[in-house]
Amino acid sequence: MDNVQIFDTTLRDGEQSPGFSMNREEKLQLARQIEQLGVDIIEAGFPIASPGDLDATRAVAAEIKHCRVAALARARQEDVEAALRGLEPADKPRLHVFLATSDLHLKYKLRTTREQALEQIAKMVRYGRQNCDEVEFSAEDASRTDIDYLCQVVLAAVESGATIINLPDTVGYSTPDDYGEMFRKVRARLGAHPNVVLSAHCHDDLGLALPNSLAAIDAGVRQIECTINGIGERAGNASLEELAVVLHVRQDRYQVTTNIKLEMLYPTSRMLSKITNVSVPPNKAVVGANAFAHEAGIHQDGILKNPLTYEIIVPEKVGVPARRLVLGKHSGRNAYRSRLAELGYETTDVELAECYRLAIALADAGKEITDRDLVSIIHKVRRQPATANAR
Numbered sequence: 001m002d003n004v005q006i007f008d009t010t011l012r013d014g015e016q017s018p019g020f021s022m023n024r025e026e027k028l029q030l031a032r033q034i035e036q037l038g039v040d041i042i043e044a045g046f047p048i049a050s051p052g053d054l055d056a057t058r059a060v061a062a063e064i065k066h067c068r069v070a071a072l073a074r075a076r077q078e079d080v081e082a083a084l085r086g087l088e089p090a091d092k093p094r095l096h097v098f099l100a101t102s103d104l105h106l107k108y109k110l111r112t113t114r115e116q117a118l119e120q121i122a123k124m125v126r127y128g129r130q131n132c133d134e135v136e137f138s139a140e141d142a143s144r145t146d147i148d149y150l151c152q153v154v155l156a157a158v159e160s161g162a163t164i165i166n167l168p169d170t171v172g173y174s175t176p177d178d179y180g181e182m183f184r185k186v187r188a189r190l191g192a193h194p195n196v197v198l199s200a201h202c203h204d205d206l207g208l209a210l211p212n213s214l215a216a217i218d219a220g221v222r223q224i225e226c227t228i229n230g231i232g233e234r235a236g237n238a239s240l241e242e243l244a245v246v247l248h249v250r251q252d253r254y255q256v257t258t259n260i261k262l263e264m265l266y267p268t269s270r271m272l273s274k275i276t277n278v279s280v281p282p283n284k285a286v287v288g289a290n291a292f293a294h295e296a297g298i299h300q301d302g303i304l305k306n307p308l309t310y311e312i313i314v315p316e317k318v319g320v321p322a323r324r325l326v327l328g329k330h331s332g333r334n335a336y337r338s339r340l341a342e343l344g345y346e347t348t349d350v351e352l353a354e355c356y357r358l359a360i361a362l363a364d365a366g367k368e369i370t371d372r373d374l375v376s377i378i379h380k381v382r383r384q385p386a387t388a389n390a391r
């Protein structure tokens with residue numbers, strides 16, 4: 001089975017989004033955790049952006065030794081020099097050079113021509129390659145770039161020394177079919193360069209970042225750029241934890257592996273939330289508070305009999321401490337009996353029936369039943385005379 005390289009850009013694209021900025025120490029703390037998580041490449045920052053970003057990139061590059069450290073630069077001399085300075089302390093550096101390639105960006109944002117952009121790309125990739133062992137080139141807005149021109153860009157970058165070509169869906173506009181097709185066409189034009197690694201980088205503006213990343217894998221892409229909790233510009237990037245879990249749970253379908261240690265996913269997600277003070281929506285796949293919580297009585301009963309009835313992966317596998325059966329008015333007696341037993345109270349059928357009646361009354365009043373409620377209910381039931389319990 002092929003291995004898909006995971007390129008984490010939480011510290012760069014993720015940090016770029018409002019509310020997620022991190023200081024040097026916070027970036028370092030998260031970088032250590034992301035390294036433990038098993039990613040292959042950490043993008044540490046965009047050093048031209050600020051002296052603080054340069055400093056944080058250098059700090060990450062000096063400390064992170066198991067995975068490769070990347071730094072971003074526009075295809076401009078001063079950017080590339082700043083990124084190279086950021087990467088100086090790295091054992092395994094990767095210079096990440098990008099330039100927009102769609103006509104829209106060339107004409108309105110960069111006010112340049114296709115020909116000039118091609119020259120600039122070739123020149124900066126060549127310069128980067130003379131100063132760094134590994135260069136990745138990204139064609140910003142690739143998914144809205146004329147495909148023939150995109151192929152010319154890719155060939156120019158490869159012939160100038162780039163060995164990884166990233167084709168981002170910068171504005172989250174692509175659909176899985178379109179995105180996969182773009183990679184197939186580019187791969188076909190790269191016939192003479194079979195070792196070039198193609199990479200996907202998807203934004204979630206239409207909620208398609210994950211499906212687009214998966215379509216890219218189907219089309220032969222072997223590096224995916226993503227972030228913890230899916231943070232990133234606007235609606236964010238593809239979420240690392242969702243990607244890693246899909247590739248694990250549906251390995252039968254995608255036939256690829258990753259180096260991610262799944263049990264580190266939840267702690268890493270929590271660490272990011274804690275550092276940035278931004279919580280994860282409760283219904284978020286894999287790491288949301290409700291991702292493994294079951295409230296409906298029928299579901300709880302099924303889970304207690306065999307977790308496979310309603311769970312496609314055990315919570316512990318992704319580092320979630322323990323399955324949470326939310327006790328409420330939809331919960332069945334079996335769920336109440338089980339939680340009481342976990343709390344140390346083995347109940348008779350009569351006691352359980354009374355506990356259940358009191359708990360449902362409380363839940364009907366709009367309350368979620370906590371462990372503390374249950375303990376006070378069972379004590380109350382046990383204080384009642386036996387005849388009352390036998391009702």
Ligand code: KIV
Pocket residue numbers: 013098138139140141166168169170171201203
């Ligand atoms: O979304 C994008 O195009 C990017 C590139 C700079 C890689 O973040």
Ligand code: ZN
Pocket residue numbers: 013168170201203232233
């Ligand atoms: Zn991006």
